[in-house]
Amino acid sequence: MSSHFPLVKRGKGYAVDEVEAFLERAREAYDGDQQSLMSSEDLRTASFTMKRKGYSPVHVDAALERLEEAFARRERETALETMGREDWISEAKQTAQVILNRLSRPTGSRFRRVSLITQGYKRAEVDQFVDKIVKYFTIGAPLSIDRVRGATFQSERGGYDEAQVDAVLDAVVTVMLAVR
The missing domain is CATH 1.20.1480 (hypothetical protein mp506/mpn330, domain 1)
Structure with a gap:
């Protein structure tokens, strides 16, 4: 499994496997013309279990915010085309x-x-x-x-x-x- 984010050194971070699986679903939804599988709201409300040696929440949250904006931009473009x-x-x-x-x-x-x-x-x-x-x-x-x-x-x-x-x-x- 690739490490997209730094791991926390002390305390707990986001469960690595959950973050990786979520990001994979997001990539598939964004790249694969299947917008209905995930929305910008899904990215905004994503949550993960806290575990020792997990991903740094600050880094994951920043990435999710960037993804949310990309999804929102695409949703806006689609809405403009259809509506x-x-x-x-x-x-x-x-x-x-x-x-x-x-x-x-x-x-x-x-x-x-x-x-x-x-x-x-x-x-x-x-x-x-x-x-x-x-x-x-x-x-x-x-x-x-x-x-x-x-x-x-x-x-x-x-x-x-x-x-x-x-x-x-x-x-x-x-x-x-x-x-x-």
């Missing part, structure tokens, strides 16, 4: 508006909250980051895809539901890639 530019732009605007509607809710109420005995994302941090996304969509304020992808939040009891916040951030990345 036409106006319909494609209209669909991207509709998705952006759905996201903006959610994020325009009052501070502290933008996402579902978990129970008071459960840890969720710290509401104040999420709301502060969401304000940046709203400015990106409304006034074109600068915001990079990498910043959205890499957003992290501390946890608190009774915080925002992590899965819901993560799903919205994924949708933001999808729109950003679509209009790039």
Whole structure:
């Protein structure tokens, strides 16, 4: 098996066999005119078991981000060919508006909250980051895809539901890639 990435020296990294198998499927999907087998979203949401002597997560994640952008570019080109530019732009605007509607809710109420005995994302941090996304969509304020992808939040009891916040951030990345 070839080593695409450096191995971690201490601690755990991504399971080598899982990463290799995933990358092989991605290569086949991209090279082999079988776009339906894998999408940019699949690359964005990929996860691997953590194991000793695994691949460096930083290096694998960077490669997955580059692959995600390549897949998104191809998806955009295919959509433009099949839908036409106006319909494609209209669909991207509709998705952006759905996201903006959610994020325009009052501070502290933008996402579902978990129970008071459960840890969720710290509401104040999420709301502060969401304000940046709203400015990106409304006034074109600068915001990079990498910043959205890499957003992290501390946890608190009774915080925002992590899965819901993560799903919205994924949708933001999808729109950003679509209009790039």
